[in-house]
Amino acid sequence: MSAPTLYGLCAAALVGIGLFGLILHPTPLRKVISFNLVGCGAFLFFGIAARRGAGAGFAGDPIPQALVITGIVVAFAATALAVALILRMLEAGASTVDAKPLPPDDLSP
Amino acid sequence: MSLLVDLVLVALILMAAVWTVLVRDRRDAVIAFIVLGLLLSLVWMRLYAVDVALTEAAVGGGATGLVLLRACARLLPVEAEGRLPGPGTQIAAGLLSAIAAAGLAAVVLSPPVPYPSLAALAAENIHQVGLGNPVTAVLLAYRSLDTLLEKVVLVLAVIGVWALTPDAFWGGAPGSLKSKHASGALDLLARVLPPFGIVVGIYLVWNGADHPGGTFQGGTVLAAMWLLMMMADLADPPEIRLKRLRRLVVFGPAVFIAAGFAGIFMSGWFLSYPPDYAKPIIVAVEAALALSIAVILGLLVAGPAAEPPKR
Amino acid sequence: MSVVLDAFTVITVTAGLVFFLAGTVGLLRFPDALTRLHALTKADNLGLGLIVLGLLPQCPDITSALKLIAIWVLVQFAGASASQLIAQFVRRNEPGP
Numbered sequence: 001m002s003a004p005t006l007y008g009l010c011a012a013a014l015v016g017i018g019l020f021g022l023i024l025h026p027t028p029l030r031k032v033i034s035f036n037l038v039g040c041g042a043f044l045f046f047g048i049a050a051r052r053g054a055g056a057g058f059a060g061d062p063i064p065q066a067l068v069i070t071g072i073v074v075a076f077a078a079t080a081l082a083v084a085l086i087l088r089m090l091e092a093g094a095s096t097v098d099a100k101p102l103p104p105d106d107l108s109p
Numbered sequence: 110m111s112l113l114v115d116l117v118l119v120a121l122i123l124m125a126a127v128w129t130v131l132v133r134d135r136r137d138a139v140i141a142f143i144v145l146g147l148l149l150s151l152v153w154m155r156l157y158a159v160d161v162a163l164t165e166a167a168v169g170g171g172a173t174g175l176v177l178l179r180a181c182a183r184l185l186p187v188e189a190e191g192r193l194p195g196p197g198t199q200i201a202a203g204l205l206s207a208i209a210a211a212g213l214a215a216v217v218l219s220p221p222v223p224y225p226s227l228a229a230l231a232a233e234n235i236h237q238v239g240l241g242n243p244v245t246a247v248l249l250a251y252r253s254l255d256t257l258l259e260k261v262v263l264v265l266a267v268i269g270v271w272a273l274t275p276d277a278f279w280g281g282a283p284g285s286l287k288s289k290h291a292s293g294a295l296d297l298l299a300r301v302l303p304p305f306g307i308v309v310g311i312y313l314v315w316n317g318a319d320h321p322g323g324t325f326q327g328g329t330v331l332a333a334m335w336l337l338m339m340m341a342d343l344a345d346p347p348e349i350r351l352k353r354l355r356r357l358v359v360f361g362p363a364v365f366i367a368a369g370f371a372g373i374f375m376s377g378w379f380l381s382y383p384p385d386y387a388k389p390i391i392v393a394v395e396a397a398l399a400l401s402i403a404v405i406l407g408l409l410v411a412g413p414a415a416e417p418p419k420r
Numbered sequence: 421m422s423v424v425l426d427a428f429t430v431i432t433v434t435a436g437l438v439f440f441l442a443g444t445v446g447l448l449r450f451p452d453a454l455t456r457l458h459a460l461t462k463a464d465n466l467g468l469g470l471i472v473l474g475l476l477p478q479c480p481d482i483t484s485a486l487k488l489i490a491i492w493v494l495v496q497f498a499g500a501s502a503s504q505l506i507a508q509f510v511r512r513n514e515p516g517p
């Protein structure tokens with residue numbers, strides 16, 4: 001088995017493990033961490049594509065590599081925003097995940 | 110022999126991933142995730158993607174880990190650990206995840222022949238932009254629109270985080286990053302390291318034109334130095350109402366857009382560079398972007414304002 | 421001459437790896453955080469130091485040699501500071517004897 005194939009299988013496993021954590025954990029922060037795991041696996045697929053597409057004197061296709069750099073930075077921005085939302089939600093007095101949802105506001109006149 | 114290294118690396122990564130998902134304590138999960146990020150940057154080295162390895166270590170492991178650790182520290186008293194679902198749901202979730210992973214593995218095991226690659230096209234045109242690093246050439250020349258939009262995403266993320274500020278604190282400074290307990294070691298680190306860190310950050314940006322490195326990697330190192338100084342209480346988080354701060358946030362993207370429009374007059378297309386001046390323009394845009402990225406990453410870690418503005 | 425330099429590299433890098441191995445075994449076997457830190461510093465200081473020393477004769481030019489030394493110095497500094505911070509955290513959270 002070649003190294004890119006091995007890492008490809010590793011990426012598939014990472015996505016699987018992340019997906020499991022995403023469903024398993026009821027708390028929002030753990031969901032964000034698990035989602036980042038899925039992201040890591042997805043980025044790794046680009047690495048496989050880059051390595052398999054090596055040619056023209058490059059050890060890897062530069063286009064997937066550049067896309068993944070963009071992806072990692074955007075994933076960070078999304079994580080920071082999600083974490084800020086979670087903290088604000090709890091500050092604003094949101095109930096913990098196990099509690100019953102609050103009744104909706106009565107909007108009828 | 111070489112495959113043995115890969116096998117060990119994969120085993121460690123899978124252990125870190127399982128630990129991240131299954132460990133009970135929230136902070137342990139974040140630490141396992143940071144370890145995973147560092148291991149993944151080794152994988153990127155094994156795949157000969159040095160630029161990505163630097164980004165993964167700096168942003169994927171470092172900056173993301175810092176945001177999550179900070180969240181843990183602030184969540185601890187508030188959020189109770191939720192109860193996990195029952196065994197039936199767990200088994201169903203495990204099956205679903207296994208099926209998804211198996212499907213992806215099947216795709217990996219049956220690659221198209223010949224494998225699609227744009228490396229030849231990238232190599233053919235690289236002399237036109239005068240850069241030696243193909244990844245930087247893709248980021249700032251061939252696919253520069255993607256990179257520009259990504260900068261816009263970063264600015265929008267800052268606006269999004271700031272928008273979560275409670276009304277009373279609008280315009281004030283983000284919550285302090287400093288530790289509750291003063292530490293001589295941290296203080297010394299924050300006094301000695303930043304001069305070297307700033308040189309390394311600028312070196313990464315400058316070097317990125319021809320060798321691995323670039324805007325994000327350098328910008329993240331600069332942001333790390335700023336955050337280190339804020340943690341050691343040598344610098345205060347800036348008030349978000351400051352005009353100067355807001356100008357710094359949009360400076361890089363604005364220079365990028367200006368260079369894009371200048372391209373219309375100089376060579377006919379938005380974001381196209383005249384071949385003779387391509388390299389100086391790209392390096393100038395990179396320098397401006399690195400500064401803005403450093404400020405943006407620092408602000409994203411610092412979070413929304415948590416103090417009323419000082420008069 | 422190059423044979424001597426190669427032999428020097430092999431010997432020092434191997435010695436460095438021995439320190440890394442010892443540090444890792446200590447990290448896994450020692451009972452508490454402070455002794456584990458002690459094991460880790462051996463790997464950081466001597467292990468990495470010996471590996472850098474061994475690689476110096478293999479550098480093509482003086483710039484790469486200086487970069488290697490800079491990496492070692494920075495790791496020393498960061499490692500020492502991080503160890504201090506971890507130890508202070510441990511001291512705060514554990515009741516004294």
